[in-house]
Amino acid sequence: MSDQIQNNATGKIAIVTGGGRGLGRATALSLAAAGTDMIITYRSNRQEADTVVNTISATGRRAVAVQLDAGNIASFEAFAAQVQSILLGKWGRDSFDFLVNNAGTYYPGPIGQITEESFDQLCNVHFKGVLFLTQQLLSLIADGGRIVNLSSGLTRFAGPGSAAYASMKGAIEVLTRYMAKELAGRGITVNVVAPGAIETDFGGGLVRDNDQVNKMIAASTALGRAGLPGDIGPMIAALLSDANRWVTAQRIEVSGGMFL
Template identity: 55%
Template sequence: MENKQKIAVVTGGSRGLGKNMAFSLAQKGNDVIITYVNSKTEAEALVKEIEAIGRKAYALQLDLNNFKSLDGFISSLSSTLKEKFKTDKFDFLINNAGMGKTIPFEQVTEEIFDEFLNVHYKSVYFLTQKSIAHMNEGGRIINLSSGTTRFANPGYSVYASMKGAIETLTKYFAKELGAKGITANVVAPGPIETDFNNAAIRSNPQMKGFLATLSPLGRVGQADDIGGVVAFLCSEDAKWINGQRIEVSGGINV
């Protein structure tokens, strides 16, 4: 099946950063498949928003903490591409899905560690591996990391160390998938005012104010500070960017 229309898969695309990424990609002329864990209503609402601007969209359920569900998801993705998009391959994989907790190092349990390991590293590793056979040559992989791999934020030892692993893994994606014309890059946001980590920034004005003082621009980030960067990295203008970590943090702790 020939695929002329570019298709992006955005994990965790129903809310927050992922929602803005998906919509930004659609605004740039791409069709979009988003995944959600529990937010089916929000996901379906975003699908309608994307369809309203003339692009195709579809939502699939995916829980990265349930590692054994990956094969079933890939099967659903393949069926969706054929039935809804009339093709057998997609172009862009945006590994955005994640969860957050602020936990002091000495209080981290094995259960919490394993959940972060599944969601932020193991499932990203193998979802990407299983997706390659369904990606077009010349595709793009965008992995989401965090400013906290560059500067330490107490309570983020698990989250940031997994993201550090993702940053190393991205270089290997770039190196080993280059023969297929597939590039791989990291986008690393700084503090963003969304519902991530139980809306830690949005619901805590004192924290928000403090974080704003760390940026030369005097504010924390918003979702629309990130989505356009991801869409750019999936554009022809970014075809020669590969194996890079691009921090989108307003220059925090510069």
């Protein structure tokens, strides 16, 4: 499979939001291993992003890190112009091929304690931001390109304290189907990947660092452990390969079988 992805992805360019850490980093590195060049975004930690760029460059692929606050919708027009300039300057192209809307944040809280501020921040990053960033980049996505949006296993099973976050991800799953329908005329496929609980620093590193939580998740998962970033990145790279060119408007859960 890896050789097939390598051959099919060569010469492609991807944008991965939040590509400096966690699932975004794993996705960027997996795509680079498959022969894809990269623009990754970061919100504040330039050092992490530069490390990913250097790792990708060491493989012979080209990569650039660009600052982006995925919840600051007013900045997206300038970001799109910056992407256009980078594409022309670094690749001599006026388009890119893959968009992975991965950037995310998390504000836990039971329904009775959700604040309007945290709700708005979740909405801006996970729903409104995805919609309007994609809108700004539509003219730069090549016909026949691919979009992958990130959701969560929490849209299928309920975890106390995650109502607002999971609701935004549920909205993304509906948006994905509409994107797939409306962009089909350009041959652009759009799918949503829903990870289960993954050992990253997301949510303060709860799954990774809290042994009790980690064991609970392992006991609730068919394959007997919590997920790792390396379980998700290669799957997204595979989804973006030509082998999956006929897959669109699908929700694909990558959870190891949580709460079956």
